[in-house]
Amino acid sequence: MYIDPHIHVVSRTTDDYEAMQKAGIVAVIEPAFWLGQPRTEVGSFKDYFSTLVGWERFRASQFGIVHYCTMGLNSKEANNEALAEQVMELLPLYVGKEGVVAIGEIGYDDQTEAEDKFYRLQLELAKEVDLPVLIHTPHRDKRKGTIRSMNVSEEHGLDPKMVIVDHNNEETVKEVLDRGYYAGFTIYPHTKMGSERMVEIVRHYGPERIIVNSAADWGISDPLAVPKTADLMRKSGIPEEHIKLVTYQNALTAFGQSGQMDERDWLDAAPLDQTKKMSGNSVLRGGQTPRVEGKTDIVEN
Amino acid sequence: MENQLTSYLTQLLERSANQKGLDWLSTQIEKIRTEAIPSKFFLAFSQASRYFKKEKLEVSNDLIIQADQLVSGFQPEFWDQLQTARTVLMLSYPQEKKPWFTAMNQLFETADMKEHQALFAALPLMPFQEELIPRAIDGLRTNISLVFDAIALNNPFPEKYFPEANWNQMVLKAIFMQRPLYRIQGLEERRNPTLAAIARDFAHERWAAGRAVMPEIWRLVSPFVNEQFFEDLKKTLATKDELQIKAALLTLRESAYLPAKELLKAYPDQVATLDMDAIAWESIGLEFQRTRV
């Protein structure tokens, strides 16, 4: 069993969902982020947030995957201040919803003043509703941006154990762990981490508070990055209990602090039965044979 | 009215929910009633999921009868605890038209799946119902069965308010989604020739694709059986499928078409069995859902 605690599944196909389920992914967390191009109306944010708690959650359930999300205004779009103000008014409508496991992904992109302002406002919101925070660290000037994110979070009185600092690399991991934060690692071809480097990090730092994710989205990315990295760790002799911690348990412990994520959500779920959940014209279209899983049924592999 | 409903629903919750949830709920009701701050109302509406389970209510026969007396067609035996709590919160929001619509529109537009389910199922308990007709019609465009069901099944709202075209679209979509038609209130009362023809076209489409036809659709046809429908029903009788045959016989039996009466003479035993079954359509629908969907 794996959890991918950072994946933008709205951008992924049903083939991806099927492959993820077969590879053992039982739950995903979809952080609210930008869509590759800036939104120009607050209504676009509203519909996007509604998708995260509505249709996408339903779609994931059709493939036997439990879908959670985080809510927040991302750092890139924080730079459109007039719009950002309106998004801030919208967020309280969504942060209390079922399956919202954190405020995120928030933080810095270009480390502008506007980014700083809305990052701080959202840290306050997280405190108010007692949710964990998922921090997106910048691609450029990463080390400084990461440290600044933690400093500001502490300035606002957040407990490091309620904060997941994401997209770490070899340069940031030590300080993030030393200061008591969860450290997320994104296995993303070309721009972030590769699986081999991830194995070395787990070997060096151990499994405590380390979380592996794919951050798969609309770019060239891999929705199977978590199970693939787990396999590589296995081949590289990382102990099984360490693999479980970094690809499942730590994410559950960190985001479970929201009270919105519980192992029973997938362990006690009825066996996947698309015939029951699907309703003619939802995800399965006419003529497709629904997949049924159960004691007597064979699932093709 | 909303006070009566609130105390009735609270009574239902007291039978199943835990004390912590009930205490939280009564605090929220008080706040929402007196302060009427939309953001606090929205937050409580969302956070009800932290206090109430998605388990069906325990509803006694007496309470079922009471529900129908309060609001004709209201069937809380199909409701879960969470949606009941959310409905109580919704009813607590002051029902002054303009601010009420502002708040409810926002709630509808930002709702998640379970919240949509609660809101749409509660339409018959809401004020200003005639102005909510477009909202209900729009809600039916969903592809999420949970939300569709909240409007279409065990809900008196569509029967009471939908114009014929929208009614027909709802029933057709229910057929398409293979939802249990016997749970649509007013299915028989609102039968009409247009819908019967739509059902017939649908059956032909299914046959052309080599697929079985949902037997419940013939229920829409019985008052309008004529030469054409008669041919379809004969074709249905010729299938080897017991459920299809039962549905065709039931349709013929309910029809006033003379050749139908003649044809039934060939099935004396089956017709006698149907005569004994006061809820024959429901049995067919249940059996279909159990074995084919």
Ligand SMILES: [Zn+2]
């Ligand atoms: Zn991301």
